[in-house]
Amino acid sequence: MTDKASRNAFAFGIPATIAFIIPLGLVVVSLWALWSVTTNDLATEQAGGRPLLSHLIDDIYLRRALTFTLTQATLSAILSTLLAIPLARALATRSFPGRSAILSFFGAPFILPVIVAILGLLSIWGNKGPVQAIMSAFGFENFSIYGLWGILIAHVFFNLPLATRILLQGWLALPAEQWRLASQLGMNSASIARYIEWPMLKERLPGILALVFLLCTTSFTVILALGGGPRATTIELAIYQAIRFDFDMERAALLAFLQIILCAGLALVSRVASTDFDTGQSLGGAVLRTDRNGRLAQWSDGAIIMVAVAFLGMPLLSAFIRGIWGLGLHGIDWGQILPAALRSTGVSLASCLVMLLISLPLAQLSIHIEGKARRFVELPGYAIMVAPPIALGAGLFILLHQHVSVDDLALPLTALLNGLQAVPFALILLTPAMAQIKRNYGMQLRHLGIKRRDAIRIIHWPLMRKPLGLSLGIAAALSIGDLGVIALFGSPSAPTLPLYLYQQLGAYRMDQAYGTGVLLTSIAFAFFVLFDKGLGGRDQT
Structure with a gap:
């Protein structure tokens, strides 16, 4: 190797080495700090004290935090994924003016500040919002956006577009030849769902469920704004409360360890569950779905798309209008x-x-x-x-x-x-x-x-x-x-x-x-x- 090549390789190796070391180094240092606090606390058992590990197991509040973390993440992942299936199919099946704009709009929740989106959800689903007024008129006066229901609504708001975009790519990746063959054979919607759509879905759904579950276990801002009570506290929020309110470093350390173990397991599951679906070779061509040409199917697909756009768009529009009003009123x-x-x-x-x-x-x-x-x-x-940032930050x-x-x-x-x-x-x-x-x-x-x-x-x-x-x-x-x-x-x-x-x-x-x-x-x-x-x-x- 020439001197010039050696210098180039060395120059290339320094940034790569630094980039490789810094993230892993931060994780190792953070884990070491957490482990040090935990082992020091467990050492008190030899002195006749009660180890915090047993306190963690016996503490009803902490058990509730773990249970609620898993419960809300499971329900959020299931709701987001199930609702994304008909929405993605409708977007894949229909071609209409504004379709590309809707797909671009589905990326808005991703870059929108979470706390602002929550403001929009509060304006629609909150105590003085139109949804609350409608539900009160039908006798559902006990509904509150604060707690599990509000957290589920917020998680679906953020994760439905993501799941829809992933599933939409799955539908669009299916070869056009399969649709033409289904049309020639006169296959109905049930047969197409069984032999064409389901093989694609069963490959993609586990990965989407695992990904959304992982995102919902680390959605600190949503829980901070809409949860926070004893019955609506996740592990991350418990870490925050242990540090900022109680200054209990031992409890924060054990909770952070628990969160890291949980996220590591979920990341592994997400990686294993995410597999590439082999759609086969295709010469391209237009997608022809004669099974959904009926008026009822067209109306149902249109209704699904409009409801999804309204669900995502109304909170954003309401937050914008109220924000302009607030700026005009208070400057x-x-x-x-x-x-x-x-x-x-x-x-x-x-x-x-x-x-x-x-x-x-x-x-x-x-x-x-x-x-x-x-x-x-x-x-x-x-x-x-x-x-995740909260556990690493702890x-x-x-x-x-x-x-x-x-x-x-x-x-x-x-x-x-x-x-x-x-x-x-x-x-x-x-x-x-x-x-x-x-x-x-x-x-x-x-x-x-x-x-x-x-x-x-x-x-x-x-x-x-x-x-x-x-x-x-x-x-x-x-x-x-x-x-x-x-x-x-x-x-x-x-x-x-x-x-x-x-x-x-x-x-x-x-x-x-x-x-x-x-x-x-x-x-x-x-x-x-x-x-x-x-x-x-x-x-x-």
């Missing part, structure tokens, strides 16, 4: 809003930088690894799925609070954990794009001896800017609207914009909260568009 408190917005912006940009520093080297390294070793290389990028809090003021490190720690949270999404987008560039242009670049800087300018940047812009847009939107990590580390006197909004909710300043929600959504959407469309440019054709 903008620049003394509070501007510093909070600047903190959120700084955290968001720092999170994007963390995401890039981790995901780019890992993606670049993984495309040069063959076989099963590639999964090992990408493992650090998905570490945040095994150790370990860092326990490690740091005796040595430094955690309030002073609140924003850097939030940016770090939010950036790691965006890495899995970035790897999904960046790795295939890099692999395609290597496959299509790698050999030519080596034969022509083009310098790395010129190759980046001529080949890599034009082809990578779209997935890179989308990755940055997702990271920025997720981070700027995050409430989970900053709620654990942040100081009430120096909040980010989501934390300030939550403080307004806690003080029952609803009009101001809706106004802040409009500003927060506008900033998140502006960052997403700036990166996705500004940096990413137009779609490559």
Whole structure:
């Protein structure tokens, strides 16, 4: 190997090594801190004390937290997935004006700040909302969005679009030849469902259920806003309460361990359950479904799509209208809003930088690894799925609070954990794009001896800017609207914009909260568009 090649390999190895070590190092350090607290507490058993492990088993509140975590996640996953099946089939079957706009709209809950979406759900399903008025008219006066019902509604709101998009890809991947053959054979809907649709569904449904279940076990903001009572507390919320309210580090450590074990098992199940469905070869062509040409089928598909759009759109529209009304009524408190917005912006940009520093080297390294070793290389990028931010943050809090003021490190720690949270999404987008560039242009670049800087300018940047812009847009939107990590580390006197909004909710300043929600959504959407469309440019054709 020449000196120049050695320098290039060494330069490439440093970023990849750092990107590989940092996520795993944070997880190991956090686990060590949690383990240290746990073992110190269990050592009190020898001195005649009662170990916290037995206290955890005997504590009714903690048992309820575990039971409620599993119950609400199970129900949310089942509801979201079952409702997505007819919706995805209707969208796959029907072609109508505005279909692409509806599919794009289904991505809104993903980049929308969670706390703002909850505001919208409160305006529709809350005590003074239209749904409550209708249910009261029919005698259901005891319905409340706070508790299990509200958590299920919020989880379906966030996860129904995701499950629908995954299932829609499954329907669209079915070869057109199968539909033409079904038409020629005169198969009815029951036969098509059994022999064509069900084989695809049984391959995809377990993975979707596991994925949504994992997302619902780590939905801290939803539980914080709509749950929180003794009967509606999850493990993550119990961790938050143990640290922020009780300052009980031993209980927080054991709960964080429990959450990590649970998420690790769910991530493994999700990985095993997610299999690729082999649809076979296809020559393409139009999809012809003569079994659903009847007027009843057309009306039912249209009704399903309209109900889904209304379910997702009405809370967003209501939150926007009430936010504009709140801004017009109370104005903008620049003394509070501007510093909070600047903190959120700084955290968001720092999170994007963390995401890039981790995901780019890992993606670049993984495309040069063959076989099963590639999964090992990408493992650090998905570490945040095994150790979710609240559990990871609990370990860092326990490690740091005796040595430094955690309030002073609140924003850097939030940016770090939010950036790691965006890495899995970035790897999904960046790795295939890099692999395609290597496959299509790698050999030519080596034969022509083009310098790395010129190759980046001529080949890599034009082809990578779209997935890179989308990755940055997702990271920025997720981070700027995050409430989970900053709620654990942040100081009430120096909040980010989501934390300030939550403080307004806690003080029952609803009009101001809706106004802040409009500003927060506008900033998140502006960052997403700036990166996705500004940096990413137009779609490559």
